[in-house]
Amino acid sequence: MSDSADPIRDAVYRALRASVDSDVALNDKTNIRAELGLTSVAIMDFVFEIEDELDLSIPLDRIAEVETVGDLVATIRALEREG
Amino acid sequence: MALFDQYGSLMAGYRGLSSREFNPFDIAFDAILSPTEAILRGRKILLLGTNNYLGLTHDPAVTAAAIEATRQLGSGTTGSRIANGSYAGHRDLERALAAFYQRRHAMVFTTGYQANLGILSAIAGKGDHLILDADSHASIYDGARLGLAEVTRFRHNDPDDLARRLGRLADLPGDKIVVVEGIYSMLGDTAPLREFAEVKRAYHAVLVVDEAHSLGVLGETGRGLAEAAGVEADVDCIVGTFSKSLGGVGGFCVSDLEGFEVLRVTSRPYMFTASLPPTVIAATTAALQVLRSRPELRQRLTEHAKRLYRGLAGLGFELGPEPNPIVSAIMPNPEAAFALWTRLLEAGLYTNVSLPPATPKGLALLRSSVSAAHSREQVDAAIAMFAEAGRAVGLIAPARTSSAGGAL
Numbered sequence: 001m002s003d004s005a006d007p008i009r010d011a012v013y014r015a016l017r018a019s020v021d022s023d024v025a026l027n028d029k030t031n032i033r034a035e036l037g038l039t040s041v042a043i044m045d046f047v048f049e050i051e052d053e054l055d056l057s058i059p060l061d062r063i064a065e066v067e068t069v070g071d072l073v074a075t076i077r078a079l080e081r082e083g
Numbered sequence: 084m085a086l087f088d089q090y091g092s093l094m095a096g097y098r099g100l101s102s103r104e105f106n107p108f109d110i111a112f113d114a115i116l117s118p119t120e121a122i123l124r125g126r127k128i129l130l131l132g133t134n135n136y137l138g139l140t141h142d143p144a145v146t147a148a149a150i151e152a153t154r155q156l157g158s159g160t161t162g163s164r165i166a167n168g169s170y171a172g173h174r175d176l177e178r179a180l181a182a183f184y185q186r187r188h189a190m191v192f193t194t195g196y197q198a199n200l201g202i203l204s205a206i207a208g209k210g211d212h213l214i215l216d217a218d219s220h221a222s223i224y225d226g227a228r229l230g231l232a233e234v235t236r237f238r239h240n241d242p243d244d245l246a247r248r249l250g251r252l253a254d255l256p257g258d259k260i261v262v263v264e265g266i267y268s269m270l271g272d273t274a275p276l277r278e279f280a281e282v283k284r285a286y287h288a289v290l291v292v293d294e295a296h297s298l299g300v301l302g303e304t305g306r307g308l309a310e311a312a313g314v315e316a317d318v319d320c321i322v323g324t325f326s327k328s329l330g331g332v333g334g335f336c337v338s339d340l341e342g343f344e345v346l347r348v349t350s351r352p353y354m355f356t357a358s359l360p361p362t363v364i365a366a367t368t369a370a371l372q373v374l375r376s377r378p379e380l381r382q383r384l385t386e387h388a389k390r391l392y393r394g395l396a397g398l399g400f401e402l403g404p405e406p407n408p409i410v411s412a413i414m415p416n417p418e419a420a421f422a423l424w425t426r427l428l429e430a431g432l433y434t435n436v437s438l439p440p441a442t443p444k445g446l447a448l449l450r451s452s453v454s455a456a457h458s459r460e461q462v463d464a465a466i467a468m469f470a471e472a473g474r475a476v477g478l479i480a481p482a483r484t485s486s487a488g489g490a491l
Binding site: 039040041042044045055056057058061075078083 | 218224227228233234235236238246247251252439440443445469
């Protein structure tokens with residue numbers, strides 16, 4: 001699913017792969033909690049990696065709304081637009 | 084029940100624990116004999132899992148003040164300070180706290196949890212930014228969530244990461260409020276507060292320090308990490324609790340911030356709950372006096388902390404990064420923590436099991452804490468029980484045998 005012309009999606013997938021079993025197939029519909037088994041604390045921790053790479057801060061209430069990989073990508077895009 | 088389906092896997096784990104002889108999350112002592120000993124199912128056990136750092140729960144001056152206050156003023160206030168009025172003791176305790184910290188303002192809350200809720204939800208408003216250390220206590224996260232500010236977190240104890248995040252916010256309107264703790268309750272590590280203070284100054288942020296586990300433990304006069312680090316002037320609000328070194332229950336915040344007193348009519352966790360009963364106010368006021376007048380308790384606590392830390396490290400346990408009264412052994416998994424905890428309890432030692440999400444980085448911890456009320460012999464006895472139990476459950480290497488035949 002990764003698109004090399006899409007730095008946001010790349011950063012999300014890279015951080016997720018580093019946080020979970022690398023054999024797990026990821027796509028935008030993958031549920032981060034239910035399918036990848038990440039707890040809310042683990043999600044906040046892997047978001048650090050994305051924040052560093054993209055030089056942005058994602059507020060906790062926005063992270064809490066995220067269910068799927070695609071949600072996280074969309075949240076970051078929205079934050080960048082809000083700038 | 085469909086109502087609790089959301090807790091499916093957690094429920095199964097909890098039922099599993101409930102079926103054991105001892106459940107670390109459901110222990111009820113028959114009696115508390117002293118700050119260091121209790122009766123559990125008819126047996127005397129050594130307490131190494133309280134937050135009774137100075138042992139003041141049984142101090143004669145503290146208990147006498149509590150009894151006298153109950154006799155004179157009754158068992159409870161039956162209402163909130165805003166709706167039903169304060170007692171003189173509430174104001175006296177606030178004055179005593181302000182004097183101790185050399186600050187203009189002090190507010191007392193009914194619990195330490197509510198102190199964080201009450202301060203963080205009220206000092207940061209819509210358009211402001213709360214920036215929390217990632218390992219912050221649940222009360223800090225919950226307090227941040229109760230308010231309307233935007234909340235982000237920075238990597239635990241990492242001043243550079245805090246600076247990067249404040250840098251991103253630099254051009255945005257709104258106050259930037261940074262929250263850290265003195266001693267972190269899970270691993271017993273301290274914040275690099277001097278460095279945080281530098282970052283705070285550089286970015287004109289507000290700095291809040293929760294000294295729940297460091298009041299009475301750190302600093303020349305026991306005011307906590309800010310005093311020990313020499314940065315009290317940079318700390319805008321100190322939050323703390325009465326339920327640890329002061330041996331009671333309740334929380335507080337001290338500050339020199341202009342306009343601080345408006346929080347009494349804006350902080351919902353202060354306004355909409357019953358105030359502390361006279362017994363707790365009197366006991367806490369007396370305990371604060373003992374904390375101030377007996378620095379030897381703090382020295383004794385520090386000696387015990389180092390002794391336990393060195394003892395457990397010497398046995399081969401992996402511990403938190405520095406010797407403070409909280410000494411946590413890092414377990415390979417929750418099952419190992421339960422096994423060691425159970426074995427220690429069977430041997431007569433009470434400790435704590437700490438699991439995610441209460442712990443950082445998904446760690447399973449066997450958490451201990453010492454008290455100034457422990458004797459050196461009790462600390463040594465605890466270490467010996469850790470040696471036996473740790474070997475019995477296979478967490479540390481077997482004892483080496485000396486030429487004289489004694490176990491080392």
